[in-house]
Amino acid sequence: MENFTFYSPTKFVFGKGTESEAGSLVKAFGGSKVLIHYGGGSVVRSGLLDRVKKSLDEAGVSYTELGGVKPNPRSGLVYEGIEICRQNDIDFILAVGGGSAIDSSKAIAAGTLYDGDFWDFYCGKPIERALPVGTVLTIAAAGSEGSGDSVITKEEGMYKRGAGSEAIRPRFSILNPELTTTLPPYQTACGITDIMAHLYERYLTNSKDVEVTDRLIEALLITMKNEGPKVIADPLDYQARANIMWAGTMAHTNSCGVGRSQDWNSHNIEHELSALYDCAHGAGLAVTMPVVFKYVMDHDKKRFEQAAQRVWGVETAEEGIEAFRSFLTSIGMPSTLGELGGSREDIPTLVKNLCYGDGRDGTISGFVTLNEDDCTRIYQMML
Amino acid sequence: MENFTFYSPTKFVFGKGTESEAGSLVKAFGGSKVLIHYGGGSVVRSGLLDRVKKSLDEAGVSYTELGGVKPNPRSGLVYEGIEICRQNDIDFILAVGGGSAIDSSKAIAAGTLYDGDFWDFYCGKPIERALPVGTVLTIAAAGSEGSGDSVITKEEGMYKRGAGSEAIRPRFSILNPELTTTLPPYQTACGITDIMAHLYERYLTNSKDVEVTDRLIEALLITMKNEGPKVIADPLDYQARANIMWAGTMAHTNSCGVGRSQDWNSHNIEHELSALYDCAHGAGLAVTMPVVFKYVMDHDKKRFEQAAQRVWGVETAEEGIEAFRSFLTSIGMPSTLGELGGSREDIPTLVKNLCYGDGRDGTISGFVTLNEDDCTRIYQMML
Numbered sequence: 001m002e003n004f005t006f007y008s009p010t011k012f013v014f015g016k017g018t019e020s021e022a023g024s025l026v027k028a029f030g031g032s033k034v035l036i037h038y039g040g041g042s043v044v045r046s047g048l049l050d051r052v053k054k055s056l057d058e059a060g061v062s063y064t065e066l067g068g069v070k071p072n073p074r075s076g077l078v079y080e081g082i083e084i085c086r087q088n089d090i091d092f093i094l095a096v097g098g099g100s101a102i103d104s105s106k107a108i109a110a111g112t113l114y115d116g117d118f119w120d121f122y123c124g125k126p127i128e129r130a131l132p133v134g135t136v137l138t139i140a141a142a143g144s145e146g147s148g149d150s151v152i153t154k155e156e157g158m159y160k161r162g163a164g165s166e167a168i169r170p171r172f173s174i175l176n177p178e179l180t181t182t183l184p185p186y187q188t189a190c191g192i193t194d195i196m197a198h199l200y201e202r203y204l205t206n207s208k209d210v211e212v213t214d215r216l217i218e219a220l221l222i223t224m225k226n227e228g229p230k231v232i233a234d235p236l237d238y239q240a241r242a243n244i245m246w247a248g249t250m251a252h253t254n255s256c257g258v259g260r261s262q263d264w265n266s267h268n269i270e271h272e273l274s275a276l277y278d279c280a281h282g283a284g285l286a287v288t289m290p291v292v293f294k295y296v297m298d299h300d301k302k303r304f305e306q307a308a309q310r311v312w313g314v315e316t317a318e319e320g321i322e323a324f325r326s327f328l329t330s331i332g333m334p335s336t337l338g339e340l341g342g343s344r345e346d347i348p349t350l351v352k353n354l355c356y357g358d359g360r361d362g363t364i365s366g367f368v369t370l371n372e373d374d375c376t377r378i379y380q381m382m383l
Numbered sequence: 384m385e386n387f388t389f390y391s392p393t394k395f396v397f398g399k400g401t402e403s404e405a406g407s408l409v410k411a412f413g414g415s416k417v418l419i420h421y422g423g424g425s426v427v428r429s430g431l432l433d434r435v436k437k438s439l440d441e442a443g444v445s446y447t448e449l450g451g452v453k454p455n456p457r458s459g460l461v462y463e464g465i466e467i468c469r470q471n472d473i474d475f476i477l478a479v480g481g482g483s484a485i486d487s488s489k490a491i492a493a494g495t496l497y498d499g500d501f502w503d504f505y506c507g508k509p510i511e512r513a514l515p516v517g518t519v520l521t522i523a524a525a526g527s528e529g530s531g532d533s534v535i536t537k538e539e540g541m542y543k544r545g546a547g548s549e550a551i552r553p554r555f556s557i558l559n560p561e562l563t564t565t566l567p568p569y570q571t572a573c574g575i576t577d578i579m580a581h582l583y584e585r586y587l588t589n590s591k592d593v594e595v596t597d598r599l600i601e602a603l604l605i606t607m608k609n610e611g612p613k614v615i616a617d618p619l620d621y622q623a624r625a626n627i628m629w630a631g632t633m634a635h636t637n638s639c640g641v642g643r644s645q646d647w648n649s650h651n652i653e654h655e656l657s658a659l660y661d662c663a664h665g666a667g668l669a670v671t672m673p674v675v676f677k678y679v680m681d682h683d684k685k686r687f688e689q690a691a692q693r694v695w696g697v698e699t700a701e702e703g704i705e706a707f708r709s710f711l712t713s714i715g716m717p718s719t720l721g722e723l724g725g726s727r728e729d730i731p732t733l734v735k736n737l738c739y740g741d742g743r744d745g746t747i748s749g750f751v752t753l754n755e756d757d758c759t760r761i762y763q764m765m766l
Contacts (some may be wrong), residue, residue, distance in 0.1 A: 001560075001622060001624065001625040001629070002398065003396075003397060003398025003399060003400075003401065004398060005394065005396050005397070006394075006395040006397065007393065007394040007395070008391060008392075009390075009391075009394075011388065011389075011390040011391075011392075012388065012390070013388050013390040014386060014387050014388070014641070014642065015384075015386025015387060015642070016386060016496055017386075018386065021409065042432045048474050072732070074398075111641035125717070177384075178713075180534070180664035191717065208622070209622035209623075209626065210626075211524070211606050211610055211626045212602075212603070212610075212626040212627075212629050212630045213629075215602035215603070215605050215606050216599060216602045216603070219595075219598035219601065220595070220598070220599070222598050223598050227593055227594055227595075231709045235535045237591035239384060239591070240592075242384040242592070242642070243384065243592065243593075243594045243595040244595075246384070246595050246596075246641070246642065247595045250595070255633060255638060258629070259397065259398070259625070259629065315733050335703070354460060369613065
């Protein structure tokens with residue numbers, strides 16, 4: 001185990017009906033003029049937005065609204081949100097939605113208190129201060145409800161970049177599994193895949209003697225393996241939704257990933273897919289992970305064998321990766337570039353964006369360092 | 384899963400040499416005049432106290448000292464600490480030691496800002512404010528470094544009572560596994576037992592559909608089963624010490640125990656033992672748990688079978704409990720009341736203190752509600 005700092009000061013309020021606590025939580029964390037930031041129609045249609053507003057009204061907190069967040073949230077709406085916050089003296093941002101609404105809220109929170117272009121933060125400038133952010137989560141997936149991370153897509157060029165800071169970590173997150181029961185199976189499966197990706201990215205490590213975090217990650221992977229198919233079969237299964245929701249948060253607060261090197265190559269390779277094709281991040285990960293795992297397997301076959309045996313109940317590294325791929329297919333996830341809308345002709349663009357974007361030097365590094373040739377072969381294996 | 388709130392805002396700084404950050408952490412959390420509170424000679428002899436003081440000096444933080452905390456920390460020293468804090472305008476308490484030093488520090492922190500007798504808090508009065516507390520942990524055991532709980536023994540009558548509040552949760556905890564390598568095997572084993580008790584107390588639940596927390600608890604139990612014997616065999620095994628230390632903290636922040644009813648009968652039954660015999664809490668738990676588990680096993684045999692199969696690699700509930708008992712013996716823990724210094728004659732006193740102390744009505748409740756007869760038989764089974 002390596003030295004680390006772990007700090008996760010988000011207050012998680014979990015369970016049925018907990019969105020009614022939004023107002024009192026905003027107030028407890030110092031908010032009086034709120035921007036409610038959300039995505040599309042489902043938050044409105046389901047009545048959730050009204051319930052959140054009622055809760056804010058009851059707490060005597062005023063609010064302004066900004067809807068329209070899309071999956072793979074865009075810089076354009078962030079600029080709009082920053083303007084609204086400044087014009088209305090907003091002092092708290094409440095994200096209502098999934099990872100996209102939360103990530104967009106975090107960007108607005110940082111940008112509002114910054115004189116320059118908020119995009120600077122997504123090019124490496126540290127975020128030193130931000131408006132406080134709270135969340136009402138509607139999909140178990142990104143883990144953004146418990147992290148200090150945010151990923152935004154720049155509309156000029158359609159490329160994704162991330163920023164991270166303690167300043168944008170949510171003060172509180174309301175996790176009501178009931179809110180996820182209306183999600184279509186495809187989005188549910190994308191969320192399951194994203195959570196499992198957050199676990200595998202931590203599992204693939206070059207650190208030695210990491211029994212405690214290995215076991216914690218495996219525990220969460222087993223939970224996803226067992227509970228995932230239940231919610232695909234019965235979207236109204238509250239208990240399975242609840243188990244998945246807490247696993248999703250625990251997967252990404254990093255308590256299971258401390259003291260060890262992590263991978264994140266699959267995320268980097270996928271980000272180019274969802275940026276170019278605007279596909280769901282989880283769907284892109286489902287195509288990416290089994291291919292990457294096969295490609296890097298020989299770097300530490302024992303680690304893949306360990307996952308095979310402890311998580312998937314099979315023997316070899318190959319069988320474990322195949323069991324994971326079958327699992328993803330069984331919950332309705334794609335397994336080829338074609339299913340995401342891509343083709344062989346795109347591969348040079350994908351590789352160029354991946355290996356030279358974001359100031360990279362022609363390689364990406366994590367569990368294994370991959371160069372242009374490696375990345376080309378990986379994208380080819382997705383065909 | 385049941386509704387819950389999870390809030391663990393302690394900053395954990397983990398790894399080799401991290402005690403050198405004590406000064407900057409105290410300062411970052413607002414401290415300028417510190418009470419350093421610790422136990423016996425080992426903190427002094429090992430040079431740890433000097434290193435902590437050096438770190439405070441370098442940060443420009445002044446300090447006063449109060450040593451002498453004993454295992455099963457006493458009310459007398461708490462009163463003394465409160466006086467010192469008031470006379471010296473102390474604004475931060477830094478515990479250097481194990482659960483006893485930390486629990487005593489929490490009591491002093493709450494008592495200093497309270498006009499009445501601090502013992503009121505241990506008789507049920509809510510703690511609303513307290514001086515901030517930080518910790519430098521020297522034994523993986525109690526989990527007090529990441530909890531809002533404190534247990535103190537009242538010297539008049541020698542009985543133990545607990546208090547809990549967000550106000551006494553440590554602002555930061557420094558976890559350096561190196562500091563635990565000088566612990567004698569017996570104390571190390573007591574710590575291992577205490578950590579496993581915190582896990583079993585959460586595992587024994589009447590809540591249904593708790594896959595995610597079941598799996599997380601099992602992950603930590605497996606870690607203890609695998610890493611525990613390593614540090615008994617080789618006290619200098621840093622990596623095993625590190626795995627145990629993070630497991631101990633994770634066992635008690637409650638991220639693995641949320642959304643489910645918990646037991647804590649073994650702790651209650653044991654508290655009478657360590658209060659009466661002044662034995663180590665872990666040693667008392669080693670005697671208590673296997674007996675209690677056998678006694679309550681039929682209440683939910685499937686749950687004990689699940690632990691047997693997933694944690695201990697055996698089949699039946701009985702075999703799982705026996706495997707746990709053998710494990711405790713193998714690391715040097717006692718298994719009878721006699722080994723703790725007790726005898727049959729004490730049982731009426733133990734039962735009376737247990738079932739009628741602390742305002743109880745003749746029963747204790749948790750996984751199973753136990754009356755005087757049950758508790759008598761349980762203590763008899765320890766003979």
